[in-house]
Structures are given as C-alpha cells and as structure tokens.
Amino acid sequence: MLGLTVPGLLGLAVSFLLPLLWLFRMSLNRGDSSGLIVEAISLDSYGQFLGDPYYWKMAWETTQLGVGVTVMTVLVSYPIALFLVRTESRFKGVLVALAIAPLLTSSVVRTYGWLVLLGNQGVVNSSLHSWGLIDEPLALINNKLGVYIALVEIMMPYMILALLAGFGRFNPELEHAAASLGANRWRTFWRVVWPLSMPGVLTGALLVFVLTISSFITPRLVGGGKVFYLATEIYDQATATLNWPFAAAISFILLGLFATVIVLYQRAIRRIEAQ
Amino acid sequence: MTHKFKGWPNRLVVAVLYLFLLAPILVVAVISFDTQSTMAFPPQGFSLQWYERLAQNEEFITGFKVSGIVGGGVALLALALGVPVAVALTRYEFRFRELLSGFFLSPLMVPGIVLGLALLLVLAPVGITGTYGGLIVAHLAITVPYVIRTASMSLMTMNRSCEEAARTLGASAWTTFRRVTLPLIAPGVLAGGVIAFLISFDEAVISLFVVGPQATTLPVEIFHYVETRTDPQIAALSVVLIAISIVFVVIIERAAGLRKVLR
Numbered sequence: 001m002l003g004l005t006v007p008g009l010l011g012l013a014v015s016f017l018l019p020l021l022w023l024f025r026m027s028l029n030r031g032d033s034s035g036l037i038v039e040a041i042s043l044d045s046y047g048q049f050l051g052d053p054y055y056w057k058m059a060w061e062t063t064q065l066g067v068g069v070t071v072m073t074v075l076v077s078y079p080i081a082l083f084l085v086r087t088e089s090r091f092k093g094v095l096v097a098l099a100i101a102p103l104l105t106s107s108v109v110r111t112y113g114w115l116v117l118l119g120n121q122g123v124v125n126s127s128l129h130s131w132g133l134i135d136e137p138l139a140l141i142n143n144k145l146g147v148y149i150a151l152v153e154i155m156m157p158y159m160i161l162a163l164l165a166g167f168g169r170f171n172p173e174l175e176h177a178a179a180s181l182g183a184n185r186w187r188t189f190w191r192v193v194w195p196l197s198m199p200g201v202l203t204g205a206l207l208v209f210v211l212t213i214s215s216f217i218t219p220r221l222v223g224g225g226k227v228f229y230l231a232t233e234i235y236d237q238a239t240a241t242l243n244w245p246f247a248a249a250i251s252f253i254l255l256g257l258f259a260t261v262i263v264l265y266q267r268a269i270r271r272i273e274a275q
Numbered sequence: 276m277t278h279k280f281k282g283w284p285n286r287l288v289v290a291v292l293y294l295f296l297l298a299p300i301l302v303v304a305v306i307s308f309d310t311q312s313t314m315a316f317p318p319q320g321f322s323l324q325w326y327e328r329l330a331q332n333e334e335f336i337t338g339f340k341v342s343g344i345v346g347g348g349v350a351l352l353a354l355a356l357g358v359p360v361a362v363a364l365t366r367y368e369f370r371f372r373e374l375l376s377g378f379f380l381s382p383l384m385v386p387g388i389v390l391g392l393a394l395l396l397v398l399a400p401v402g403i404t405g406t407y408g409g410l411i412v413a414h415l416a417i418t419v420p421y422v423i424r425t426a427s428m429s430l431m432t433m434n435r436s437c438e439e440a441a442r443t444l445g446a447s448a449w450t451t452f453r454r455v456t457l458p459l460i461a462p463g464v465l466a467g468g469v470i471a472f473l474i475s476f477d478e479a480v481i482s483l484f485v486v487g488p489q490a491t492t493l494p495v496e497i498f499h500y501v502e503t504r505t506d507p508q509i510a511a512l513s514v515v516l517i518a519i520s521i522v523f524v525v526i527i528e529r530a531a532g533l534r535k536v537l538r
Contacts, residue, residue, distance in 0.1 A: 004363035005375060008356040008419060016382045016416035019393035026396055076292050083289045098297065104520045105300055106477040108497045109513040113299025115505065116306055116316070123302055123316040156296050214386025216480050221501055231388045238392050238484070248396075251389040258384065 027248035035242035045249035055233075055250075062229045063257065066213040069148060070205050073155045077204070080156075081163035082193070085170055096164070103157045111218045114150035115141060118222070142224035150222045151212055158211065159204040166200015198272060206265050210258060230254045300517065307510035325511035334500075335512060338493035341407070342476050345492060348411040349418055349475040350468040356415070357422030358464060362452070364423070365430040379423055382416035387480035390416065395484040405487015413485045414475040421474065422467035429463025430456075469523070 027045055030038040049055045084096055102110060117123045118140035125137040140146050170193070178188040216231040223232070230250055237247035302316075310320040329335060363369075364376050382390065394413045395404065403409035437459070441451040457464070479494035486495050501509055 002363065002369060004359040004367075008360040008379065008423075011352070011356045011415050011419065012379065012382070014415075015394070015412050016385075016390070019390065019397045020385070022396045023389070023393035076295065079285070079288050080292050080296070083285070098293065102296060102300060104473075104524065105513070105517055106479065106494055106497075108479050108494055108501065109303065109509075109516065110299045112497075112501050112509050112513065113303045115501070116302050116510070117298060119505075121313065121316065123298075126316045150299075153296060153299065210384070214388060216386075216388045217498065221498070231386060234388050234392060235483075238395070244392075244396070247392055251386075251392060254386060254389060258386075262384075 023248045023251060026244055027252055029245040029248075031243040031245035037244060045245045046253070048246060049249055049253060058228055058230060058233060059253065059257065062213050062231075062254075065144075065148070065151070065219075065229060066209045066261075069151045069155060069212045070209045072148070072152045073159045073208050074201060074205060076152060077156050077159035077163060078197075078201075081160050081167060081200075082197075084160075084164060085167045086172060099160045100157050102154075107154055107215075107217055108221075110154055111150055111221045114146070114153070114218075114222055118146050118149065141222055142226050144223070144227055146222040147219050147227055150218050151215060154215075154218060155208045155211060158207050162204030162207060163197065163200040166197055166203060170196050202265070202269060202272075206262070209261060213257065214254070230257070303510045303513045304517075306507050307514045309507050309510075312506045325507045326515075328508050329511045329515070332508065334491075334496050335493065338491055338496035341410075341490050342493040345407060345410045345414065345490075346472040346475040348407065349414045350472040352411060352415060353418040353422045353471040354464060354468050357419045357467065358426050360419075361423045361426035361430055362456075365427050380420050383420055387417075387478070391481040391484035394481065398485060404485050405489050405491075407490055409485055410482065410490060410492065413481050414478055417478070417481070418471035418474050421470045422464075425463045425467035425470065426460060429460035433459045473520070473523070 026037075028041050028043070030040045030042055030044050080099055084092065084099065087095070089095065115122070119125070120137040120141075122140070124140060125134070128134045129137070140149070174192050174196070175188055178192045179185075183191065213229075214231055216235060219227055219229050219232050220235070230253070234247050234250050234254070237243045237250065305318060306316070307325055308321050308323070309318040310322045310324070311318070360379060364372060391413075398404045398409045398412065403412070433456075437455050438451055441455045442448075446454070477494060478492075479498055482492045482495050483498065486492060497509060497512065
C-alpha cells in the first residue's frame with residue numbers, strides 16, 4: 001500500500017528534499033562578498049574553501065570539537081549511567097528522570113545558564129575570587145574552553161540515555177561472578193563491564209559527535225562571535241556576508257564530514273562485531 | 276549488592292557529575308529571583324521584578340503565541356502525514372520498504388543550520404518566510420520521523436486479532452482503521468503529536484532562517500535577546516518554560532496512565 005506514504009513523501013519532498021537540492025544548486029553558483037550571485041555551474045565556492053588554509057583549520061577545529069566533546073561526554077556520563085544501572089535506591093526513578101530532564105529545557109536556555117556560570121562576574125569566577133584563589137577573572141566565555149564545557153553538559157543527557165539503553169544486557173551478577181573468580185575491581189571493569197557497555201558507548205558517541213559538529217546556538221552564544229566553526233561560518237556567510245553560494249558549499253562540506261564519520265563508525269562497529 | 280561499589284568516593288563522583296549536569300538549570304532558577312540586572316553572582320536580594328517585566332514584554336508574549344500556533348499546526352500535520360506512513364511500513368510488505376523507512380529518517384541526519392539555509396532558499400522566493408505556513412513547512416521534516424517512530428511502535432506491539440476480526444466481519448480497511456486500530460494506537464499517536472509539538476516549540480536554528488517580522492518564534496526571540504542583552508528576564512522566562520514543560524509531561528503521563536487504568 002504505497003498510496004499511504006504519498007502524503008508523507010510529498011511533505012518530505014517540499015520540506016526536505018527540494019530545499020537540499022536547491023541548496024546544492026546554489027553551491028554551484030558563483031558568489032562574492034557583495035552579495036551578488038552569478039548563475040553558473042562551477043566549483044568555485046568549493047575551491048574557495050579548499051584553497052584557503054584558514055578554512056582547512058576551521059574544518060579541523062570542528063572535527064576536534066566533535067571528538068573532544070564526545071570523549072569528555074563519555075567520561076562524565078559513564079559514572080552516572082553505571083550508577084543508575086547498579087543502584088537499588090528507592091529514588092532510582094527520580095534519579096533517572098533528573099539525568100534526562102535537561103532535555104526538556106531548550107538548549108538556548110541551558111546555554112544562557114552557562115553564560116551566567118562562566119561569565120566574568122559569573123558563579124565560577126566570583127566564587128574563586130571570594131575564596132581568594134584568583135585576582136583577575138578567568139576567561140571562561142568568548143573562547144573555545146567555554147564552548148567545550150557548555151557542549152559537554154548539553155550532550156550529557158543524550159549520552160546517558162544511550163548508555164542506559166546499551167546497558168540492557170548488563171547484570172550485576174556478572175560483576176559478582178568475576179569478583180568471586182578472583183578478578184580485582186579494575187580487571188572486572190575492563191574485562192566485563194566495559195565490553196558489555198560498548199554498544200551503548202558507540203551509539204551515544206556517534207549521536208553526540210553528530211550533534212556537536214552541527215551545533216550552532218552554543219558555539220555562537222558562549223563563543224561570543226569570537227570562536228569559528230563550520231556551523232557558525234555557514235550562518236555568518238548566509239546572513240552577514242550574504243555569500244549564499246559559499247554558505248551552501250560549506251553546508252555540503254559539513255555533510256561530507258558527517259558522511260565520512262558515519263562510514264568510519266560503521267567500519268568500527270563491524271570490526272568490533274567480528275571480534 | 277556488594278559494599279565495595281557503594282563506597283563514598285563513587286557516590287561523591289556521581290554527585291559532582293549530577294551537579295555539573297543540573298548547574299545551568301539551577302543557576303537560571305536562582306538568578307530569576309535576583310534584584311540586580313547584570314549576570315553577576317551571588318544574588319543581591321529577592322524580587323519578582325523580572326517576572327513582572329516578562330509579563331509586559333510584547334516580543335516574548337507574541338513569540339510565545341507564534342511558537343504555540345506553529346507547534347500545534349506542526350503536530351497536526353505531522354500526524355496526518357506520519358501515521359499513514361507508519362501503517363504502510365508496519366502492515367504491508369512491499370519493495371523499497373527499508374529504503375523508504377530510511378528516507379523518512381534522513382532529515383534527522385542533516386544539521387539544523389544546513390536545513391535552515393536550504394529552506395530559506397526555497398521558501399523566500401515563494402514569499403512564505405516569516406509566515407505561520409512557512410514555519411510549519413520548515414518544522415515538518417524534523418518532526419514526521421518521531422511521529423512515524425512512536426506510531427510504528429504502537430502498531431507493532433498492539434494485539435492484531437481485533438483488526439482481523441473486524442475485517443472478517445466485513446468492515447472495510449478504512450472503517451477497521453478508524454474504529455479499531457486508531458483507538459488502540461491512540462497513546463502512541465498522542466505521544467508522537469506531543470513530541471512533534473515540543474520539538475517545534477524548542478526549535479531555534481532552522482527557525483532562525485525562516486522567521487520574519489510578521490512571525491518570529493520564541494526561541495529565536497530568546498536567541499537574539501541573549502546575543503545583545505543578559506539581564507535575568509531570560510532566566511524568568513526559562514523558569515516559566517521549564518514549569519510549562521513539567522506540567523505537559525505530567526498531563527501526558529496521567530492521560531496515558533489513566534488510559535491503562537480504564538482499559
């Protein structure tokens with residue numbers, strides 16, 4: 001009954017497929033910084049990106065951001081997920097809800113929260129100052145450091161959800177078994193717990209990486225317009241410089257980065273499953 | 276449970292990580308009652324002045340209305356488009372089924388900033404940027420996948436013998452769907468609609484490209500406000516929004532829970 005899918009296909013065509021095709025066509029035009037768009041079939045915009053070390057650096061820093069935030073998010077989410085799987089507390093339901101609740105808050109709001117925390121007169125700086133640990137406020141916003149901190153926190157609920165789902169096969173009995181067979185805690189963790197949690201870690205890592213390199217609001221607001229990644233550059237080129245062909249070309253380069261990561265991810269999965 | 280995993284160092288680490296996770300929301304809640312007008316800490320005193328100003332902020336009130344109307348429209352349209360697709364994908368075998376299912380999920384793999392720019396290029400020439408219609412179209416691709424997912428889950432887990440009985444007794448496919456299937460999958464459909472509404476209501480990046488002076492959504496108003504000013508009015512607004520989403524979740528939980536009790 002393909003007929004049932006026709007309205008959905010039409011909707012998706014108008015709101016997704018057509019716009020992307022249009023965007024691709026736009027990326028082949030020639031544009032300049034005066035906002036003039038010359039109809040053409042050329043790869044000039046891609047060439048402008050690939051021929052400029054500045055943009056190579058930006059693509060590299062975007063990848064670094066994705067990898068860095070993903071690794072740190074795994075590190076800070078893993079203990080919470082493990083705790084939630086193991087706990088027999090009466091408040092388990094509440095604790096799970098608290099870990100995921102931030103997803104109900106828009107990322108604009110949580111980004112604002114981080115501005116309040118990390119600003120020059122913010123919670124962190126004023127606390128350190130009143131304890132006499134610093135004289136001058138630490139630069140925690142309008143730079144990369146702030147973007148990393150805020151993004152890690154914003155990605156945590158997604159990672160915790162993925163880890164909890166991936167821990168489905170985990171059973172505390174396995175830990176007891178390993179311990180009673182004489183494995184120490186460290187060995188039990190690396191040989192039993194960590195391998196069992198790998199599916200969740202990998203799912204969460206892909207999700208967080210993809211969300212991080214496409215995030216715009218947080219790098220923009222916490223970076224204060226002084227930190228440049230591919231997503232912020234697309235926005236600047238489209239709205240400030242008005243070089244739409246170039247913005248379109250960067251969009252497809254970002255999508256290319258996505259595709260590369262997903263292919264690498266699937267290879268990694270296959271390799272792990274083969275073991 | 277072994278005691279060695281319940282040691283206080285582990286608990287301390289978990290507590291600190293929870294604090295990190297909830298810090299922005301906590302600090303927003305505290306600062307919304309502050310008396311001073313900069314983003315400084317600690318608070319200087321208790322006042323409701325930011326809530327009072329919020330109640331007089333025309334931009335936020337209008338943005339709230341726009342986001343509500345757009346979210347409602349998106350939810351209804353996403354259900355109208357998504358539920359039939361879910362029925363086709365779960366009830367019928369046909370060629371390209373897997374491909375089709377992947378295609379409907381693909382918008383979630385495209386960054387909002389890319390989709391926003393792409394939609395701007397298509398919607399601007401037609402002249403529907405900054406209208407309710409334009410915003411609803413813009414939010415459709417990212418909400419339909421969720422409706423398909425929740426509706427499919429209900430369709431796969433429901434008991435199909437009632438459907439078969441209805442068909443055997445001579446009901447048409449449409450009557451069977453309307454009188455038997457739809458009531459049974461109602462919780463999944465409702466959940467899909469609510470998720471579509473919430474995603475649309477929260478969506479900021481795509482909207483950034485598609486809004487206009489006639490219709491600007493609340494997240495875009497907040498984004499522009501935070502870009503230029505940092506007074507706690509945003510904090511007050513955030514607390515109101517968090518309260519609303521909690522109420523929403525409780526209502527849905529009660530509704531879905533009640534349904535189970537009644538069945």
